[in-house]
Each structure stands twice: as structure tokens, then as C-alpha cells.
Amino acid sequence: MKFRNTFNTLFFLLVLFGFGIVNLAFFQSGSVSSLEQRNLVRRPAFSLDRFISGEFPREFDDYFSDHFAFRTLMAKAGAYLMEFKGLPDKNEATILQQGGDNTSQNLKPGNGTGAAANTGQAVQYLIFKDRAYTLFKYSEPSAERYADALNRFKSAVDPEIRVYSLLAPTSADFIEEEKYRELSYSQKAAFDHINESLNPEIKPIDAYGMLARHIDEELYFRTDHHWTALGAYYAYVKLMDALGEEPVPLNSYLKGEIKEFLGSAYKATLSFRLRAHPDTIIYYEPAEKYTYTRYSTAGKEIEGGAVDPEYAKASGGLYSVFLGGDFPWGEIQTEHKNGRKILVVKDSYANALIPFLIPHFENIYYIDPRFFSGSLTGFVKEHDISEVLFLNNSTVARSQGIAELINKRM
Template identity: 30%
Template structure:
């Protein structure tokens, strides 16, 4: 019995170690930091990295007894603080880096689809022209998870999905037969089409035959725009980012000039406008690969803000009730969000007006994020440019075109989006 008592006395006489005090101090400082930061939170907005609206603080005017006692109101407050705490993006990036060190995959996933192209359906014939556009730019390829690491860049793979591609063509044809406007379709090859060395061609389907297949099925009321040929001609230039799945403004500009040629318009001269740069851009493909070569040599978002006194009205929610007035170009998008320089990212509807151009000339651009760098260029040819992202826009497109007296409609999509059934479904919903 006495031995037990002595043991207890010995345990009670032990003094806390210095490390215990250090742990308590660190935890206390963290708690104090987050408590103080609660008073400096933002309120909502859009996360370009996560492609979603951030939670806003619930309106006290909407508080009811039912919402309070059910916990819904407190849950909304909890979501608000989770989405808006100070330096949230930096903490998310730190968490992602820690997970990578632990061997946990990033939440950002890129998919390499089946690389079997149907020769019968896509007429897979490659040009044998002996010019620089047919020469390999890179030599070495390594697969990093589902991505392709090619010399000093990283690319998404591409796989031909025949049923979905046919559904895409059918959907665009339906718009051509329905809309009271000139309808154009622009298909953008992704970086891997021009970057992948010829000896590794089995790692991705060829995109040119698939583009030709889609264009052959569009019908007489849709005019295809051949962006492929001019991008291939300039493939050695900085037309795609090295660490991100998007193209640059320069790539978008080349496609824009091809559209103008097709539509009988005069393109603006990009060199007439001052060059601006956003440095330190590490995009989605860096997040998916964590390739050190990208971190050591980040991308630069180079852009020339075309136009004169342009105004952009950005609708931030699908009900089109929340809007802001901006320039078409963001001067606050940096780091992993730097592609948000163009149109402030993806929003349901953006309307850009150029008072120096006839306001009766109107165009609608139906796009995914590739269209963000493209659409502002059209302000030099149209007095009003309407930019719609089908992922978030819920109105009927035919009614929209008639209501705003739109003259031209442009569908612009990269080839991975064309092979996505989700994308096709999003486009189809605008017909309802």
C-alpha cells in the first residue's frame, strides 16, 4: 500500500517540461491570431483556384427562430469564417505542400483519357509538310501521375472520346439551326498537341483529326474557325503556359485574328497597346505535379489591355442579381490566380462595352476559361461583348440573343472540354 502512495507522490512532484510550456504558448498564439483575424475577414468573393463563390456572412434580417434552433444559421456563420479567414489561400497552399511531403496527392486531378483515336471516324491523317511547324520542340517525356512532364513544361494528356465529341457537334449544330444570329465555332487544341515529341505520340490522341470531325458535323448554319493552323504556325512562341492548362493572351490573339479573317473583320494590332506582366504564376499543372522545374521558373502572365475606355459589368451569381463594375482586366490577380487577370476569372455573365465602337454591333461568347483571354479582344470590333459561362449561366440562350439583338454568337472551347460530357450537358441546358 505504501509503495502505491509513494508512486503517486512521485508522479505529483514531477514538474512540467519546458517543451510543454512551448506547446501551450504556440497553441495560444495560434488561437489569438485566428481570433483577431476574425475582425479582418473579407466577405465572399470568388476563389479562382477553387472555381467557386466564397460564402458570405448570413444576413441578420433573414434570421428566424427556426434557422437558429435548427443550427442552419450558425452553420452559415461557420462556412463564412472557413471561406474568408485572413491569408486563406496561403494557408491552403501550405497545407497542400505539407500533404505532398507526406505523400498525399493534391486535390487537383488531371485526367489522361484513352488515347485511342478512331481512324475511320476522325480521318486521322497527319500532314507531312516539311516546315518548322512539323518539327519537334521538345525531346524528353516523363509521366508524372496523370500528367506529362515534357522538358521544362507540364501538359495534360488528351484522349479522343468519340461519343461525347459527336454529342458536342450535334449540340452546336442545334444552336446554328435555332439562333437568330451568325454562329461560329472555335476549337482550341491544348498544349500537348504541339509539345509532345513525335516518338511519344502514342501517349495522346491527335487533336487535328478530331477538330476536322467536329467541323464536318456542324451543318450549314455554323461557321468553323480554323484556329488550329495559326496556333501550329506559331507553336514555338509563348502561346501556352508552362505550368497551367490555359493558353496565353498571345495564343488567344492569334485565334482572334483567324476569327476576324473568317468573319470579315479587321483585327486590332496587339502591339499598339502597352505590355503588362504578372510574374510568379504557378498554375493548375504545377499544383497537380509539384514539379520543381516549374517552381524554379514560374510563368509570366503577359497581356496588353486592348481598347479605350472599356467598362465591364460582371454578374457574379447565376440569378444575375449581384454585379460589379470593373475593367475587363484585373490588376489584383497574382500567384496561382494570375490567369484571373482576364475577365476577373469565370463568372456567369460579363458585359463589356466600348463606347468607340458602334453599339449595334453585338457578340456573345459562350466559353469555358480559355475564352477569358479571347473575349476582351473582340471589343475592338463590337460595341458590346457579352461573355457567358454555361457552367453558371441558367437563362435560355435563344431568348437572350433575341432580347439583346445579338448579331454574332461564338462558341469557343478547348479540346478537353469538347470531350467532356459535363461540358456538353452545360451547353445543352442553355437550349431549354
């Protein structure tokens, strides 16, 4: 018995130290994961205060997890095994449950959203053929909370300011196989409930109906939860109809493409089926003259184009071709001296739509409440806003996070 205990102890120490030596020898020192197309966590700075508070150990744990020896190999193996989970007919469809999507960034305790931020943030991806769909789970309290937030905003600003609500559906409502569509709650029904709960002076924009009429076109990415620029364009057409404006024809824009795009659904699932069928991002550059300035969380001014393929880096995500990615707020100044100034309170779905607004407004502002820390109503007053568009995807009808942030930033 004594010999066995000694042997077990020595074996345990051998495995422990051997594993440590192997990890040190093959520790990944890169800054970008080409497999997941994202930045890896950087080594945290050490200080005694941060060590005592526990902040440094937590950050170092994240750093270690991102740079673990053979991490990429094990991630690939794990993704392969995950392909065996899900529906009985694994050759046809698979359901994978992962973390939050791009829309839920920054919705966590500590930024003012409280427990509501954690409601409904888990995401289920359906991998069907060569495409991923984000399954939708409806939360009536979340939907009503979002409508209430918009109503509170409308009551808090000048009555002359026109307020619009555009709810963007994800692709799950448009799956070709009905049996897989039925895995999600109807986003149309959720949107109808939100719209019915809005102040009558807030005008809903039926982007859903417009997209449904063009669903045979490439309105959504296969490997990402966003709509494409074409999907955003059709929503823009519907918005212009509500505003009494003539939309600019799509062929008036300079068209470009970015190949080998693996988006948020691939990053979350590392599905081999998605990796074998990467997307091509089609973008449309505005022909008109304008200036675009976005502001970082540190308040730094960054100038550039509203649509620019130079933004599309693997580390930051190729979808950043639109607006450069997600920032607290930004401003586009055009040469149209018509006095019309619009504010878009948005999530990342709006990034592909906002550039289409350039021909119609003198100034276009956007605020992303996930990162913005100022006052929405104060911003409207300071910049003499004439119109406000709330543009968010169906996440607002499954999670209270965005509604809580709008209320907090009121």
C-alpha cells in the first residue's frame, strides 16, 4: 500500500511537471488566431495591487487559456467532435450551443446592465448544409422592455423629433426547411408585439416584409450572424419609403468584394462545414463626398471611410469593412445642406446600412449603447438631431440587455 501511494504521488508529479515543461516548450506566443480570426488575449501587466485584488490572476488565466500549448490543434479536434452532437440526422443538420453573438458584446455585470444582461445570451447555432443559423428564443418581457425603452426616449425628447424603429430579423426565420424553421420562435410575431407596444408616434419600419420578398437573394452570410450589404440595402429602401425619400439605385455605388470571410458563427462553432464554405463580402462604396469620424472608448478621433476594405483585417473581423467596426459613436458629415440630422441608435446590424444614408442627410450620427457612456437625450439636444432611428436585430426580443442600456443612457 505504501509503495502504491508513493508510486501514485510520483506519477502525479511526473505528469504535472511534464505537462508544465511541454506547455512552456510549445507555448503559443502569437497575437492572432488564424483559425478563429480574432485577437488573442495579451499578457496582462503585473502589479501587487492587481494581484491582491485578483484582477491579475483572472486576466492571466484568460491569457494562459488563449496561449495554451497545442491550443489550435485541440480546438480543431474539439470542433470535429462537436459535429457529432445535435440532431439525429447528423449528415443534414447539427445544433451547437455556444456563447453570445456580436450583438451581446459588453452586456455583462459591471457596466450597468445588472442581471438582465445575462438573460437569454446563450446562443444556439443550427448548422444546416453549408450555412449557420442563429436560433431565436423569444422573451416577451424582453420585447416589452425594449418597446418601453423606446417609448421613454420618445417622451423625453422634443415632440418635433421624428422617431423610427427598425427591427432586423436574423436568417433563422428564412430557413428553407420548415422543420428547422420551427426550432425557432417566429421573429415576425415578436416584432409585431414590439411594434404594437410602441408609442403611436414612433413609426415602425417593416424591414422584415421587405427581406421576405427578396429571400432568394444573398441577404445573409453563411458563416456569420449579420445580414449582407444587400440585405441592409433592402432595409434601407423600406426606410426611405417611410421617410418619403427616393432610394439611390444600388448600381450607383462602387461595388467591391472581400473573399474568404469566416464570421461570428464560425468563430463560435469552428464548424468544418462552415470553414469549407467561406463567405464573400460584397460591399458598396458611396460615390458622394463626405467625412467620417468615429470615436473610440478612450475618446480618440479616428477618420476614414464609411465603407473601406482596408478595415477588413482577420484580427478584427472582415465585417469591419462597414464603419470600421463597432465604436461608441461616430459622425458622417455630407455636402447636403438640407438641415436634416439623423441619429441611429444601433447594434452592429446598422453598420452595413448607415453608409446608404449619406445621400439623404446633412449629418448622420450613430450611437452604440453597448459602448457609449453619455446621455442619449443630451446627445440629441446637443447636436440638434431632427430624426432618430433605433436599429437593432431580434436580440432585443430575447434579451433585456439592449433595453437596459438604452434606459441607463437616457
